Amino acid sequence: MAVSERTTGTPQPIGFTQSGWGRVGMVLRWIALFIAVVLFLLPFYLILRNALSTEADITAPAWTLFPTHLQWSNIKELFDDTQVPMARALYNSAVVGVLGTAGQLLLASMAGYGLARIPYRHADKIFYAIVATLMIPGAVTFIPSFIVVSSLGWVSSLRGLIIPTLFSGFAAFLFRQYFLGFPRELEEAARVDGAGYFGVFWRIVVPNSLPFFAALAAITFIGNWNSFLWPLVIGQDSSSWTIQVAMSTFITAQTINIHELFMAVAVSILPLVLIFAFLQRYLIQGVTQSGIKD
Amino acid sequence: MSAPTKTPSAADSVTTGERRRPRRRRQKGIAGNTLWFWVFVGPFVLGLLIFSYLPIIWSLVLSFFEAYNTATPSKFVGLRNYIDMLTDHNFLSSLGTFTIFAVFIVPLTFVLSLVLALLVNQVKIARAFFRSVFFLPTACSYVVASLIWRLSIFNGVRFGLANTVLGWFGIDNIAWLSTVSPPWYWLPLVTVRLWLQLGFYMILFIAGLQRISPTLYEAAYVDGAKPGWQVFRYITLPQLRATSVAVLILNLIAAYQAFDEFYNLIGNVNYARPPLVYLYGISLGSIQDLGHGSAGALILAVIIMIVTLLQSRIFGFGKAGD
Numbered sequence: 001m002a003v004s005e006r007t008t009g010t011p012q013p014i015g016f017t018q019s020g021w022g023r024v025g026m027v028l029r030w031i032a033l034f035i036a037v038v039l040f041l042l043p044f045y046l047i048l049r050n051a052l053s054t055e056a057d058i059t060a061p062a063w064t065l066f067p068t069h070l071q072w073s074n075i076k077e078l079f080d081d082t083q084v085p086m087a088r089a090l091y092n093s094a095v096v097g098v099l100g101t102a103g104q105l106l107l108a109s110m111a112g113y114g115l116a117r118i119p120y121r122h123a124d125k126i127f128y129a130i131v132a133t134l135m136i137p138g139a140v141t142f143i144p145s146f147i148v149v150s151s152l153g154w155v156s157s158l159r160g161l162i163i164p165t166l167f168s169g170f171a172a173f174l175f176r177q178y179f180l181g182f183p184r185e186l187e188e189a190a191r192v193d194g195a196g197y198f199g200v201f202w203r204i205v206v207p208n209s210l211p212f213f214a215a216l217a218a219i220t221f222i223g224n225w226n227s228f229l230w231p232l233v234i235g236q237d238s239s240s241w242t243i244q245v246a247m248s249t250f251i252t253a254q255t256i257n258i259h260e261l262f263m264a265v266a267v268s269i270l271p272l273v274l275i276f277a278f279l280q281r282y283l284i285q286g287v288t289q290s291g292i293k294d
Numbered sequence: 295m296s297a298p299t300k301t302p303s304a305a306d307s308v309t310t311g312e313r314r315r316p317r318r319r320r321q322k323g324i325a326g327n328t329l330w331f332w333v334f335v336g337p338f339v340l341g342l343l344i345f346s347y348l349p350i351i352w353s354l355v356l357s358f359f360e361a362y363n364t365a366t367p368s369k370f371v372g373l374r375n376y377i378d379m380l381t382d383h384n385f386l387s388s389l390g391t392f393t394i395f396a397v398f399i400v401p402l403t404f405v406l407s408l409v410l411a412l413l414v415n416q417v418k419i420a421r422a423f424f425r426s427v428f429f430l431p432t433a434c435s436y437v438v439a440s441l442i443w444r445l446s447i448f449n450g451v452r453f454g455l456a457n458t459v460l461g462w463f464g465i466d467n468i469a470w471l472s473t474v475s476p477p478w479y480w481l482p483l484v485t486v487r488l489w490l491q492l493g494f495y496m497i498l499f500i501a502g503l504q505r506i507s508p509t510l511y512e513a514a515y516v517d518g519a520k521p522g523w524q525v526f527r528y529i530t531l532p533q534l535r536a537t538s539v540a541v542l543i544l545n546l547i548a549a550y551q552a553f554d555e556f557y558n559l560i561g562n563v564n565y566a567r568p569p570l571v572y573l574y575g576i577s578l579g580s581i582q583d584l585g586h587g588s589a590g591a592l593i594l595a596v597i598i599m600i601v602t603l604l605q606s607r608i609f610g611f612g613k614a615g616d
Contacts, residue, residue: 025522033413037427043439043489044430046446046455059451063458107338114334119327126339133346135602137551140570140595143577143587144349147356147365167341197330226435228554229570233578244437248558251441258445265438272433280426287494288501 047269050262058258074263083253085238086264089246093225093268096161096242100224101217103166109213112175113201117187127176133169146233156237165230171216174289178212179205215286218279222272243268353588361585375589384564385590388572389597395568396549398484403545404538407492411499412526425500429493436554439486444471444559448482474565483566486555491548495541502537506530543605550598569594 050058051074053067079086114120115127145164146155154160182205190204206213231242241249247268250261276283352365357375361367379385414424431439447455450469457467470478506529514529515521531538553570560566562575573594577587 029413029416032409033417033424036410036413037424040427040431040489040493043434043442043447046442050446059453061452063453063455107341110334111338114331118331118334120331121328123331126335130339130342133342135599136346136350136595137547137598140551140591140598141346141349141353142570143573143584143591144353144356145345146578147352147584148345148349151365163341164345167338167345169342169346172338197334201334222433226437228435228437228557229574232557233574244435247441248437251444251558252561256445261441261445265441269434269438273430276426276430276433280429284425284429284497287497 047262047265050258051266052263053259055257055259071259074259075267077257078260078263078267081260084246084250084264085241086243086246086267088239089241089243090267092158092161092240093243094271095158096231097221097225097271100162100165101220103162104168104171104220105213105217107166108168108171109175109206110201111172112177113179113205115172115176116179116182118197130169130172134173142229142233145230149234155234156240157234158240160234161231161240161242165224165227168220171220174216178209178289182209211282211285212289214279214282215289218275218283219286222275222283225272353591356584357589357592359585361583361588363582363584365584367585371585375585376593379586379590379593382586384567384572385569387564388567388569391566392550392552392568394480395483395552396546398480399487399549400542400545402484402488403491403495404541406488407495407541408499408534408538410492410496411503412530414496415500415503425497428496431489432491432493434490436486436490437558439490440555440558443482443486443555471560477566479560479566482559483555486559487552491545495545498537498541499534502534503530506533539606543602546605547598547602550594550601 049065049067052070052072053064054071057064057067111130115123115130149155149160149164152160154163186204186208187200190200195203226244227242228244228248231245232248235241235245238246238249243264247261247264250256250264356365356367358370358372359367360369360371360374410428414421414428417424448470449455449457450467450471452458452461452467454467454470456470460466460468468478470482473479510529510533511525514525519525519528551570552568553574556566556568556571557574562571562579567575569590573587573590576583576590
């Protein structure tokens with residue numbers, strides 16, 4: 001599963017290292033790789049360039065590779081703009097990201113553990129009822145979910161943004177599969193010492209599964225931070241906008257300050273770039289674990 | 295473990311009752327297990343009932359009613375909403391928009407993410423660097439990417455990057471997002487999604503490539519298979535079957551639910567409007583027509599489920615040995 005190994009003696013697929021046309025193929029592949037790197041990094045360059053430019057620099061008819069001078073005051077201008085509640089939106093996104101992730105992992109991990117380890121006559125039926133929800137494409141349910149949430153009076157509230165997203169059948173499914181493979185001996189040792197299900201779960205299973213939790217947490221947090229459709233549906237009042245909704249209303253506004261908008265983009269991706277920088281190992285594990293349903 | 299007096303915890307029953315009273319242990323064990331099962335699974339199931347099952351049932355009910363601006367309608371209209379939606383030119387054309395989108399995005403994503411995975415996998419130096427670069431766009435939201443695409447790369451005026459490059463060759467500005475013929479808007483729509491998701495699928499393919507046993511390649515080498523295309527065609531590709539099917543299915547389901555980039559790049563316009571943008575417009579726009587919206591959402595859900603099942607059938611997903 002681990003993708004990160006750096007050629008520790010594992011033979012490479014022969015077909016791609018010793019190709020028929022040898023050198024030429026090698027050079028072509030490096031050129032392809034180089035072009036791909038440039039194309040993939042180009043949008044990041046544009047974010048930085050535009051975020052630190054003046055509007056005149058951006059809209060100048062001749063393309064400037066770098067701003068004539070770095071306009072750091074764009075940050076201040078962004079947060080001072082009274083039309084878009086930037087600070088509030090960042091706060092909302094942070095709350096949604098953290099509480100949404102913690103809540104989803106807590107609920108799904110306990111459900112997954114119960115399904116994997118606690119004998120109960122109807123456990124199978126419950127498991128199927130959970131898996132059945134995976135068949136229903138998530139985005140299609142936004143209209144029915146909106147109906148329920150608006151009946152609860154949760155429109156334009158953090159509750160409405162967070163609570164309906166906590167119950168992920170997929171996460172519960174992943175946790176169940178994971179806990180089925182958890183070494184039973186560890187749990188039994190704790191049992192002998194007198195721990196119940198609760199104690200075994202919190203004192204043995206969770207502490208020994210932290211990489212798995214970290215992997216799912218990283219993915220879930222990014223998903224929450226970046227999600228758009230549900231916050232757009234729920235955030236009907238600007239006080240409950242997340243950062244994504246705030247930026248989106250920015251685009252459709254009549255007058256657009258490109259430099260300010262790109263500063264908003266830069267600020268909004270900062271937390272995720274940090275996660276990528278420090279937790280990439282877990283992220284990649286999370287992708288491989290959740291991408292392919294074994 | 296401090297267990298309540300009447301319902302001893304499972305641990306007590308397992309450890310103390312083990313030898314002396316097998317029969318009673320079992321009875322107690324079952325009661326305790328049931329309680330603990332619900333302690334662990336109950337909150338989740340309750341939430342799932344309220345936020346997954348209830349909405350779907352409610353929506354099913356609403357789809358048979360006339361429901362303007364209300365979630366508790368009284369006028370039963372039978373299959374009227376479904377018939378309306380299935381004969382609604384705009385809804386059908388949104389399905390058409392999706393189909394064109396899928397025809398572009400699914401094969402392109404599949405091929406390009408596989409190529410990236412092969413390129414990264416064969417690199418001997420700085421492999422982690424290349425993988426990170428291609429994976430990094432996953433950090434960006436569709437809103438962020440749409441914004442870059444709309445205002446900086448595919449801006450219709452001269453300072454847009456694409457038009458700047460065209461200008462070097464003396465070509466006139468193109469209004470990328472609003473030109474209907476030729477339909478230039480597909481270029482930003484498709485490339486934005488490729489940029490965002492290729493890295494994700496590349497990671498899946500890399501994981502798949504690394505699960506292929508090196509002995510297979512050695513055997514192919516011994517048998518005289520030509521390195522390059524032959525080995526790829528007869529060893530690598532068949533071994534990636536499970537991954538390939540997963541990539542295709544995930545990708546198609548995701549494409550059906552395209553909303554963010556269409557909404558942010560083009561908005562709710564009739565020439566390029568996928569199903570979700572249209573449904574959003576009718577059910578949460580100025581008139582909240584939840585009856586037609588629910589019917590449309592259910593039709594879409596059924597289509598997605600049928601396509602997923604067919605696709606799994608065709609590719610034999612879940613077969614033993616995959």
